[in-house]
Amino acid sequence: MAINLELHLDHLQISADTRQWIDGRLDKLEAGRRDITGAHLSVKQMSGKPTVNEYEATLTLYHKPDNIAGSGKSPVIPEAIMEAFSSVERQLKKARTAARDRRRRVRKDVAVKVDVDPGPDLDLD
Numbered sequence: 001m002a003i004n005l006e007l008h009l010d011h012l013q014i015s016a017d018t019r020q021w022i023d024g025r026l027d028k029l030e031a032g033r034r035d036i037t038g039a040h041l042s043v044k045q046m047s048g049k050p051t052v053n054e055y056e057a058t059l060t061l062y063h064k065p066d067n068i069a070g071s072g073k074s075p076v077i078p079e080a081i082m083e084a085f086s087s088v089e090r091q092l093k094k095a096r097t098a099a100r101d102r103r104r105r106v107r108k109d110v111a112v113k114v115d116v117d118p119g120p121d122l123d124l125d
Contacts, residue, residue, distance in 0.1 A: 038062040059084040
C-alpha cells in the first residue's frame, strides 16, 4: 500500500529523480506497517534574491496517534528535502519505539493480573 503524498512546491519544480527518491523513501518508512496514513511535503523558497537562494522543505507524516513534522533548509532543493526526511525518520523511530514499549508494558501488566490468586472458593449452596 503506497502512502498518499500531497506535494506543494510553491511555483518550484523538482526533477523526476528527486520525485522517485521521495516515493522510495516513503515506501521504506511504511515498510509493512499501518501507522502512516499519508504525507504532505511542502517546498518553498526562503529568499527571493537571484544570487542567494535558500529553500525550506517541510514534511508532515499523518501518523497514528500523532502527526510527525520535520523541516530542512538548504541552498539546494533536494538537500532540503533530505534534511526534512532525516528529521521525520528520527521522530518516527522514537514514536514507534515508545508505542512498542507501551504495548510491552500492557502485556506485562495483563500477565501479572492473570497470575493473581482469586482467593478461596466460596460455595453458597
